[in-house]
Amino acid sequence: MRVFIAGIDGYLGWALAQYLTARGHHVAGTDKFLRRAWVDEMGSVSAIPVFSIEERLAAFEKRYGRALDFRAGDLLDYAFLRSYLADFQPEAIVHLGEMPSAPYSMIDQEHAAFTHNNNVIGSLNLLWAMRETCPDAHLVKLGTMGEYGTPNMDIPEGFFEIEFRGRKDRMPFPRQANSFYHLTKVHDSNNTMFACRTWGLRSTDIMQGVVFGTQIDEMGDDPALRSRLDFDQCFGTAINRFACQTVIGHPITLYGTGGQTRGFLPMRDSMQCLTIAIENPPAKGEYRVFNQFEECYTIEELALKVADAAGQVGLSTEILHYDNPRTERDSHYYNPDRQNLIDLGYKPSHDVVAEVKIMLNDLLPHRERIMARRDILVPDIRWNGDRRRSHVINQTVTSS
Amino acid sequence: MRVFIAGIDGYLGWALAQYLTARGHHVAGTDKFLRRAWVDEMGSVSAIPVFSIEERLAAFEKRYGRALDFRAGDLLDYAFLRSYLADFQPEAIVHLGEMPSAPYSMIDQEHAAFTHNNNVIGSLNLLWAMRETCPDAHLVKLGTMGEYGTPNMDIPEGFFEIEFRGRKDRMPFPRQANSFYHLTKVHDSNNTMFACRTWGLRSTDIMQGVVFGTQIDEMGDDPALRSRLDFDQCFGTAINRFACQTVIGHPITLYGTGGQTRGFLPMRDSMQCLTIAIENPPAKGEYRVFNQFEECYTIEELALKVADAAGQVGLSTEILHYDNPRTERDSHYYNPDRQNLIDLGYKPSHDVVAEVKIMLNDLLPHRERIMARRDILVPDIRWNGDRRRSHVINQTVTSS
Numbered sequence: 001m002r003v004f005i006a007g008i009d010g011y012l013g014w015a016l017a018q019y020l021t022a023r024g025h026h027v028a029g030t031d032k033f034l035r036r037a038w039v040d041e042m043g044s045v046s047a048i049p050v051f052s053i054e055e056r057l058a059a060f061e062k063r064y065g066r067a068l069d070f071r072a073g074d075l076l077d078y079a080f081l082r083s084y085l086a087d088f089q090p091e092a093i094v095h096l097g098e099m100p101s102a103p104y105s106m107i108d109q110e111h112a113a114f115t116h117n118n119n120v121i122g123s124l125n126l127l128w129a130m131r132e133t134c135p136d137a138h139l140v141k142l143g144t145m146g147e148y149g150t151p152n153m154d155i156p157e158g159f160f161e162i163e164f165r166g167r168k169d170r171m172p173f174p175r176q177a178n179s180f181y182h183l184t185k186v187h188d189s190n191n192t193m194f195a196c197r198t199w200g201l202r203s204t205d206i207m208q209g210v211v212f213g214t215q216i217d218e219m220g221d222d223p224a225l226r227s228r229l230d231f232d233q234c235f236g237t238a239i240n241r242f243a244c245q246t247v248i249g250h251p252i253t254l255y256g257t258g259g260q261t262r263g264f265l266p267m268r269d270s271m272q273c274l275t276i277a278i279e280n281p282p283a284k285g286e287y288r289v290f291n292q293f294e295e296c297y298t299i300e301e302l303a304l305k306v307a308d309a310a311g312q313v314g315l316s317t318e319i320l321h322y323d324n325p326r327t328e329r330d331s332h333y334y335n336p337d338r339q340n341l342i343d344l345g346y347k348p349s350h351d352v353v354a355e356v357k358i359m360l361n362d363l364l365p366h367r368e369r370i371m372a373r374r375d376i377l378v379p380d381i382r383w384n385g386d387r388r389r390s391h392v393i394n395q396t397v398t399s400s
Numbered sequence: 401m402r403v404f405i406a407g408i409d410g411y412l413g414w415a416l417a418q419y420l421t422a423r424g425h426h427v428a429g430t431d432k433f434l435r436r437a438w439v440d441e442m443g444s445v446s447a448i449p450v451f452s453i454e455e456r457l458a459a460f461e462k463r464y465g466r467a468l469d470f471r472a473g474d475l476l477d478y479a480f481l482r483s484y485l486a487d488f489q490p491e492a493i494v495h496l497g498e499m500p501s502a503p504y505s506m507i508d509q510e511h512a513a514f515t516h517n518n519n520v521i522g523s524l525n526l527l528w529a530m531r532e533t534c535p536d537a538h539l540v541k542l543g544t545m546g547e548y549g550t551p552n553m554d555i556p557e558g559f560f561e562i563e564f565r566g567r568k569d570r571m572p573f574p575r576q577a578n579s580f581y582h583l584t585k586v587h588d589s590n591n592t593m594f595a596c597r598t599w600g601l602r603s604t605d606i607m608q609g610v611v612f613g614t615q616i617d618e619m620g621d622d623p624a625l626r627s628r629l630d631f632d633q634c635f636g637t638a639i640n641r642f643a644c645q646t647v648i649g650h651p652i653t654l655y656g657t658g659g660q661t662r663g664f665l666p667m668r669d670s671m672q673c674l675t676i677a678i679e680n681p682p683a684k685g686e687y688r689v690f691n692q693f694e695e696c697y698t699i700e701e702l703a704l705k706v707a708d709a710a711g712q713v714g715l716s717t718e719i720l721h722y723d724n725p726r727t728e729r730d731s732h733y734y735n736p737d738r739q740n741l742i743d744l745g746y747k748p749s750h751d752v753v754a755e756v757k758i759m760l761n762d763l764l765p766h767r768e769r770i771m772a773r774r775d776i777l778v779p780d781i782r783w784n785g786d787r788r789r790s791h792v793i794n795q796t797v798t799s800s
Contacts, residue, residue, distance in 0.1 A: 078509055078510075078513075108528075109478055109524075109525060109528035109529075109532075110478075112524055112528065113478070113521050113524055113525065116520055116521055116524060117517065117521060120516055120520060120587070121513050121516055121517060124509075124512055124513055124516060124580075125509060125513065128508075128509035128512065129509075131785060132509075132785075151569050151571060152567060152568070152569040153563075153564045153565065153567040153568070153569050154564060154565045154567065156564075160564060162562055162564060164553045164554060164556075164560060164562060165553065165554045167552060167553040167554065167733070168552070168553070169551050169552040169553050171551060171574040171576075172574040172575075172576065173574070174571040174572040174573070174574050175572075175590070176571075176572065176593075177590070177594065178594070178598075179594075180524075180591070180594075183587075183590055183591055183594055186587075186590055187520070187583075187586075187587040187590070190575070190577070190583055190586055190587070191580070191583055193576075194577065194578070194579075194580075194583060197727075198578075198727045198783055198784070199784065199785070327597075327598045333567070383598055384598070384599065385531060385532075385599070
């Protein structure tokens, strides 16, 4: 299948290009290398060294025996996007080309506006370019479980049947996102649903949980094929950040009680799920939503799993609670569905500790890179618009 | 009360500045004159002549005995917006500074992207500027009844209590907008709700029906104080367009069956309602939604009311049905609430025919301006991205 990946140089994009190619798909993609620039702006680097795109492409061709069709460019450059899609004629498009950080979007007006412009207009351009050049292609759009927020009821997959004042309808499930980043994903979801209904496009909108992990098996041993792995407060997601903290002996930084519950999944599950979506396209005009995660955990449960894995590889761990820089509930009901992917064959890996042990072993050779940035491991971007570093409010006692 | 109006040179903004000033409020505002440019781009003009801003401001000061605090500028220019709000220190901000046309947003990628940039980033900037300069001010934000779409159930005012799988919560009512313009309003609503919850801003989000009418009593006889009145396919809304068609003997252009049902209100009701919202602010941190319309009508009912009014002023009318350039249901359930404004004292005017007679009399002296653009009265912007003029499919027989 001909698959186009927007954001192919990123954390998931680079892995997906390899996973799909190893399965025999023909992959093309674009990137503007913004993730590299954003992490640099945060005063950080990827814990796993990231090679230049030229080195990545050369290693890719060597391992997979076929070149990756890559053009550097920007989804905001409509003429570029349109002509690339017209040339490649994808059957599926995976949209990973968005700014993915909640704290980054909350820094100030400039970052909030940038996030809206980059994500919402970029995604809008993709819809128009599909309509004009490849209207039968299948858009696999990355949303986030964070679009739903934490309502006091089960979270279905995008839609639900409800009754109100004696009348029934199938309605989109209300979204209550909790950062400007998450809101841009809601905006994109609404625009995509409309484009499917009005133009007959087809899309799978992936409400993905938080991804963690340093690798997938396909990457092999060539360091140029490895994914990036961020640990700064903006682009380091919970488990990835905790693993990086652990390998340098820094306390694991929980925000508030750590009782926030979210869906999580290892990178290998994310690859499996995205591929299931790609290989099982919806009907023309259909807009469907998949909730995509392995399981739900509280952040504190995950910290304890990281501590468990750390103990098994001979590292000791301290878990500290910091005053929460975000405005969010840290104790709430949370029960999202994820049946659509299971029905299509998704087999959740169900072993966070084993995955974290792989991560810790991958990260240990790169301790110096993290150690050199240890002063940025405690967050200072606050949801109220201030910039103030969080302080320790409590400690979780672990057995290790 | 100190009231800031974004979009003060527009159809509603110019009227509201006068209505509020006549009631003793201190009004300031900004505009970038984009509405004038957009209508020009559509090959049209306002049926009622629009005077230059200098002439408008001079006439304003003469009639109301106090100058209007006006600065030309753009909500996308954050430094300008921030410093104007910091200087004026408004108690209320009425946000009328958005591109308000569904067909304009559907023309092509460029117009859809422009609409998103102008509306979503402009509104986002307003939220940030409020947080930084006047966090206690009350944002009266103009949404649209079109945010809700046409669900098969009653439409509450923004929120509803529902039960799903045995659990209850108060949730935002799902939005199913039907053009990129309407979607930008949904995006703005979501962003505003978040800013109230997270930053403690206060906002009344007005889901307004379609406004019609040429004047409010406060404007008096000075032509420089009159509102614009558009009749092109993008900026001419249903009744306004029908009235302009009628005064030149052009058929009234219904789209499809004309069975689409919407909430409508005369400009004088819009002024009354907005003022009620302004003078009854919500609590700090509160985000409330008002559905704002006088009554719901089908488009065909309204065309018949225009024909009735036309007969009373000696004009004959023909009502023709054209193939619908939009993708929308033209037969559907529609029963929105509008109790919040009634509870605060809104008295619906309930006489569309009387209002249309005023309009026809205001428009008759300007027949030549409309007649000169009679070739643009039938729409050609289609929801599928094509540009093709609609053709007649049917005729409604009227008594006149």
